[in-house]
Amino acid sequence: MKLPIKILLGILTCTLIALYWFSNQTEGEYYRRHSPDGQYSIYASRNKYFNLDIAFSNFGDKGGKIHLYDELENKIIGTASIAMISNINEWFWSEEELHSKGSIINIKLPRKISTKTINKYNKSLPVKDSWNLFNQGKQYKVEKISHRKLKVSDENGKILLQDIEHISQINNGFQVLNKSKEIAYYDLGLNKLQKAPPIQKEFSEICGNVNTYGFRIEENEKYFLIKKAVGFTNYSFNDYKIIDAVSIEKVKDIYFLNKKRELTFDANFLEKEDVVIDFGTYFGILSNQYGIQYFDSIDLSKNPIKVMRNKLYGYYNITQTQYLDLQPFEFNLAKFKKRGPDGEIMVGFVDNKGNKHIK
CATH class of the missing domain: 2.40.10.480 (Thrombin, subunit H)
Incomplete structure (x- = not known):
């Protein structure tokens, strides 16, 4: 290889290394908060040299990293990139890990947090005024x-x-x-x-290079194996890993919310990873976050999922099954009819967070 070409390749390599180093540099400490038992804390730092999330910078936000800090050992034990540092509020504690909303990214904890401590902490959170x-x-x-x-x-x-x-x-x-x-x-x-505004977005920001996710359900002699793979920009997954298993006993069918045994999506358009289990006379919905819940019937054509138990209706993971009648959501509100404590009929609206507004 001629000397000028070697020099050019050397310069290019050094440039790429420098760009990678600069792109990973962050500064500052924002939104620090502690785990329920005080063993750990979490805080965000923003990109120092590059901020590729231009769409969010106009709203006072920036990309950066989230850091998990061990308060007992006085050291950082985990780091993950985030598109907006304010998204630190969408990270949650569990007994064994710190996880993002939807469990897209998880950071394992070296020491467990007591379940009772987490439950007590969640109940003590103040109501926002x-x-x-x-x-x-x-x-x-x-x-x-x-x-x-x-x-x-x-x-x-x-x-x-x-x-x-x-x-x-x-x-x-x-x-x-x-x-x-x-x-x-x-x-x-x-x-x-006079009426609802047009639903078409006036502008929409979509990132080109994002994580991609693949899920599949495979069957062996005893179990349905639920597998997950993570890629980047493409859907050529080669590293599916088992994340859960369901016994085949009494199961008539099993599938994702798209009614198929395969599911793919990317970080621009996240989808729910829940699994539907058809037992023939009743259904189960398996969630990585909430475990399994059982219903007499489910309606996947509704968004969110409409469920029924003992002839009472609800919306999965939003409301309890307590309504005599529950209408589809009109944007963020759904009309309902339910029986009151003295047998009276009550009507009103429930919002997409499960709060009831009774007329």
Whole structure:
């Protein structure tokens, strides 16, 4: 090989190494919080030299890393990259690991956290009395002024809405449940509309190089094996690993929510990894986060999944099965009918977090 070519390759190699090093440098400490028992803490640092998540920088956020710190050993024991450092609020503690929402990324803990400690901690979390609401660059402050009553202010403190029960963002606007328990719609500037705004997004940000995920269900003599693989930018998976197993005994069929035994998606469009188990006369839904729950029937054509147990309806992992009638969600609110404590019929709306608003 000629000397000029060797020099050129050397320069290129050094440049790539330098770019890789600079892209992994972060700075600062943000959003530090401790584990329920105080053994560990978690905090975020933001990218120092490069911020490739340009779409989020306009909203005061940046890409970076999340760090798991051992408070007893005084050292970092785990690190993971995150698209926005504010996403640290979507990381959760369990007995054996720190995991992101949907368990896409997990960091194992060297020492377990007591289950009782975690349960006690979760029950002690304070109820939020105020929070910020974002939609396409617009920011508003929502405050709870009394039971089931909210007010909404702009960034200058001007009150725009008050005495409402619910507000949530939808594409190109907001959905509100007013004090008369009626649904109303507002645009991005919180101007009231006669009907829901168009659902097409005015802009959408999609990353080109992202993680890809593959799931499959395979069968042997005794078990259905649930396997998972993680790739990058493509779906050519070669490293499927077993993440769970279900005994074949009494199982009529088993599949993912797409009604197939294979599931693929990428980080731009995440999908639920739940597994449906058909026992013939009843169903089970297996979740990595919640374990298995059993129902008399399930309706996968509804989003979220509508379930029924003992002739009472609910939405999977949102509500209990307690409704005589439960309508489809209109954006973030679904109309219901249920029986009250004295046998009376109660009607109202349930939101997508399971909160009931009774008329």
